[in-house]
Amino acid sequence: MANGHNDKFLDSFLDLNIKRGSTLFFLSFLLTLFFIEAMRSYIPGIYIQMFHVVFTDEGWTLSLLSLMTMGLFALPLFSKILSDKFGKKEIMYISMVVVSIGRLLISFGLPAIIDTTLSSLIIGFYGIFMACFLGFIIENQFNESIKSKVVGIGFFSFAFISAILIDFTIRTIGFTADFTLINWPIEPWYNYQYLWTMFQIILSAACIILPILIWKDISPSGDLEEKKEIKKSGKNFIALIVGLGLGVFFFLGFNILFYPNAISQFTGSNYFIINIIIIVVITLSCYIFLEIKEKHIGLELLMILNVFLIISLVIFLFIGNLFGNIAMLLVSISFAPLLLDIYILLKLASTKGKRNNKVRMYSNAFSIALGIFLLFSFLYDFTTDWSFIIRAFRGLGIPILLVSSVLLFLSVIITLYLLKNKEAQK
Amino acid sequence: MNINNKIKRNIILVILIIPLLISIIFTVIGVNRPIQTDEDNQITFMTYNIHFGMGMDDKLNLERLAQNMLLGDPDIIGLQEVENGRFTSQGVDMALWLATRLEMYYRYYPAVNDAAFGVALLSRYPIIETNTYDLMSIQLERVLLHCKLQINSSFNLDVFTTHLGLNNENQTQQVQEILEITDLVSGPKILMGDFNMNNTDPNINITLYSRFNDTWWEINRPSDEGSFPSYPGAVSGNRIDYIFATNYSTIIDSKIISDMIPSVNAPWEYGSDHLPVVSTLRF
Numbered sequence: 001m002a003n004g005h006n007d008k009f010l011d012s013f014l015d016l017n018i019k020r021g022s023t024l025f026f027l028s029f030l031l032t033l034f035f036i037e038a039m040r041s042y043i044p045g046i047y048i049q050m051f052h053v054v055f056t057d058e059g060w061t062l063s064l065l066s067l068m069t070m071g072l073f074a075l076p077l078f079s080k081i082l083s084d085k086f087g088k089k090e091i092m093y094i095s096m097v098v099v100s101i102g103r104l105l106i107s108f109g110l111p112a113i114i115d116t117t118l119s120s121l122i123i124g125f126y127g128i129f130m131a132c133f134l135g136f137i138i139e140n141q142f143n144e145s146i147k148s149k150v151v152g153i154g155f156f157s158f159a160f161i162s163a164i165l166i167d168f169t170i171r172t173i174g175f176t177a178d179f180t181l182i183n184w185p186i187e188p189w190y191n192y193q194y195l196w197t198m199f200q201i202i203l204s205a206a207c208i209i210l211p212i213l214i215w216k217d218i219s220p221s222g223d224l225e226e227k228k229e230i231k232k233s234g235k236n237f238i239a240l241i242v243g244l245g246l247g248v249f250f251f252l253g254f255n256i257l258f259y260p261n262a263i264s265q266f267t268g269s270n271y272f273i274i275n276i277i278i279i280v281v282i283t284l285s286c287y288i289f290l291e292i293k294e295k296h297i298g299l300e301l302l303m304i305l306n307v308f309l310i311i312s313l314v315i316f317l318f319i320g321n322l323f324g325n326i327a328m329l330l331v332s333i334s335f336a337p338l339l340l341d342i343y344i345l346l347k348l349a350s351t352k353g354k355r356n357n358k359v360r361m362y363s364n365a366f367s368i369a370l371g372i373f374l375l376f377s378f379l380y381d382f383t384t385d386w387s388f389i390i391r392a393f394r395g396l397g398i399p400i401l402l403v404s405s406v407l408l409f410l411s412v413i414i415t416l417y418l419l420k421n422k423e424a425q426k
Numbered sequence: 427m428n429i430n431n432k433i434k435r436n437i438i439l440v441i442l443i444i445p446l447l448i449s450i451i452f453t454v455i456g457v458n459r460p461i462q463t464d465e466d467n468q469i470t471f472m473t474y475n476i477h478f479g480m481g482m483d484d485k486l487n488l489e490r491l492a493q494n495m496l497l498g499d500p501d502i503i504g505l506q507e508v509e510n511g512r513f514t515s516q517g518v519d520m521a522l523w524l525a526t527r528l529e530m531y532y533r534y535y536p537a538v539n540d541a542a543f544g545v546a547l548l549s550r551y552p553i554i555e556t557n558t559y560d561l562m563s564i565q566l567e568r569v570l571l572h573c574k575l576q577i578n579s580s581f582n583l584d585v586f587t588t589h590l591g592l593n594n595e596n597q598t599q600q601v602q603e604i605l606e607i608t609d610l611v612s613g614p615k616i617l618m619g620d621f622n623m624n625n626t627d628p629n630i631n632i633t634l635y636s637r638f639n640d641t642w643w644e645i646n647r648p649s650d651e652g653s654f655p656s657y658p659g660a661v662s663g664n665r666i667d668y669i670f671a672t673n674y675s676t677i678i679d680s681k682i683i684s685d686m687i688p689s690v691n692a693p694w695e696y697g698s699d700h701l702p703v704v705s706t707l708r709f
Contacts, residue, residue, distance in 0.1 A: 010435060018434075043513060043514060044513070045484075048484045113484075165445055168449070169448055173449075190687065193489075259513060261519040261522075262512075262517055262541075263511075265510055271522060275449070276446075279445065279446050280446060283443065286442050287442060
């Protein structure tokens with residue numbers, strides 16, 4: 001019986017029904033992978049469309065329309081309304097289908113504007129999926145003997161971290177925009193881009209078919225009666241903190257840290273070595289996450305790890321070029337606390353709110369996260385590459401990164417404080 | 427823990443190591459550099475503005491760029507608008523990617539914010555010396571990259587690559603600066619890049635022509651074929667990409683590669699908004 005605190009996460013996961021457990025893991029892992037890939041391609045796509053709009057050439061109206069796809073980032077806010085109206089199970093499934101088909105369509109090499117629009121759809125609907133999935137798993141609606149929310153959060157967090165690991169691996173092999181280190185013997189050469197399509201068809205089909213295998217195991221929607229709130233319990237504040245933490249995590253990750261070339265540029269180090277070290281650290285993080293007992297993830301330990309994280313980021317940002325290899329090592333190792341912070345933030349969101357209301361908590365947090373990601377990404381771009389447009393912004397790129405690092409640190413510290421209070425109340 | 431769970435546990439832990447092993451294998455595969463020496467001193471040069479890796483369909487596709495370059499079978503390539511690690515270009519180190527793909531040595535020098543709008547030199551010959559220069563610039567910074575290449579044991583070649591600004595006054599100043607730098611080097615020299623001027627501009631047909639030969643013009647005059655934009659077709663007289671040379675023996679051939687895929691005339695066949703210019707010289 002999985003009770004979370006006294007078991008290693010891996011042992012708790014292995015206690016799950018193998019068919020249900022592996023299906024749930026595979027689905028959450030794959031959909032998160034598609035989300036990560038969409039996040040990587042969305043800002044570059046928007047950047048190109050903005051280029052057409054700003055420098056006003058032919059077709060700029062279509063480019064302007066594609067900029068409005070940012071509005072789809074607000075989709076997760078409607079998770080609760082949609083799930084109340086159509087059923088949480090049904091909405092979760094629809095979001096999985098949209099994400100899977102969106103990712104499949106992107107692999108067919110469609111025009112850039114459609115790719116950008118599909119990326120925003122994937123991101124928006126992933127938010128709905130995540131909110132519903134976490135709602136289900138915390139409220140034990142997957143008919144599992146998960147006695148502890150902790151195991152559910154740990155399960156999803158591990159799927160998230162695994163997806164980051166596989167995304168790095170795929171980029172190293174070269175199936176996205178990163179390295180292709182071998183010449184695939186495909187003729188004519190322009191069919192090379194469809195090599196990934198074959199894999200994507202299988203993966204997308206799996207995401208659509210697999211949920212049907214466990215459909216009846218998921219508790220029907222509306223099973224849980226929403227209890228009237230007795231008093232306001234600070235849910236909005238929690239959503240804000242979690243959203244802030246996730247948002248700056250996305251910003252730092254998808255602008256700098258998830259790109260070994262960016263780290264290489266900051267530190268003057270070798271791309272190949274940085275890439276491998278990061279993959280080693282993420283792999284070790286996976287091992288450690290599986291093997292530790294939740295009760296050993298003490299608040300003091302987490303505090304120390306996050307102090308190490310903020311110091312590493314500051315060294316990396318300000319004197320990375322002076323202490324190249326040291327800064328590179330520090331920032332690579334800081335991936336470990338960074339990934340652990342995902343678990344901590346998701347755990348905080350699970351502690352507040354009445355039953356059947358977790359969907360709203362996670363959907364609000366995710367929408368806030370996406371908003372912060374967009375805000376900081378555009379600020380960073382206008383203070384670096386596009387700083388010639390607004391001269392006053394020149395040179396503010398590093399301060400933006402520093403502010404986001406500090407915000408991440410603060411949000412995690414507040415999270416730890418709130419979790420400690422919660423435990424003290426028990 | 428029962429035996430079943432123990433086995434599952436070990437399987438999961440082993441599976442976790444697979445991505446790392448795959449990454450190491452693919453990394454090791456790519457880190458080889460062949461050294462080529464050429465005894466007959468016939469070298470093919472290419473200049474190509476790669477537009478941040480974005481083709482005429484607004485898509486980043488470095489393989490497409492590599493294929494466009496391979497059409498000219500170049501030994502030495504000067505690239506402009508090259509990026510490294512920018513998240514707006516999906517974080518790729520383009521010079522490193524292309525050099526690995528084409529099995530060449532490379533040097534990269536950024537113009538903006540250490541990552542953007544830079545120039546790069548790719549070479550099948552070892553690069554034995556590198557110098558970088560920031561040119562006087564209005565708005566976007568412009569740079570010059572100088573590499574000395576070891577063609578063989580008795581012949582070294584100086585190659586310069588650059589990307590000039592759009593402002594006319596700036597262009598005059600930049601050309602002067604470039605000539606002051608290239609004048610410091612004696613012997614055979616190549617100067618190539620995107621000059622943002624056609625050859626009716628005095629900066630080209632008076633100033634630069636006083637020091638260098640325009641290799642394409644020497645072979646193809648009076649053609650007014652253009653190198654920009656690539657699609658829907660290079661505008662006549664809009665040749666803004668050049669390969670200049672001095673102290674060579676003969677120009678074997680020079681051309682602008684304008685048809686990337688025969689029988690296809692679509693934006694997606696072009697890896698950039700410029701066309702590559704190729705010149706083969708004997709020294």
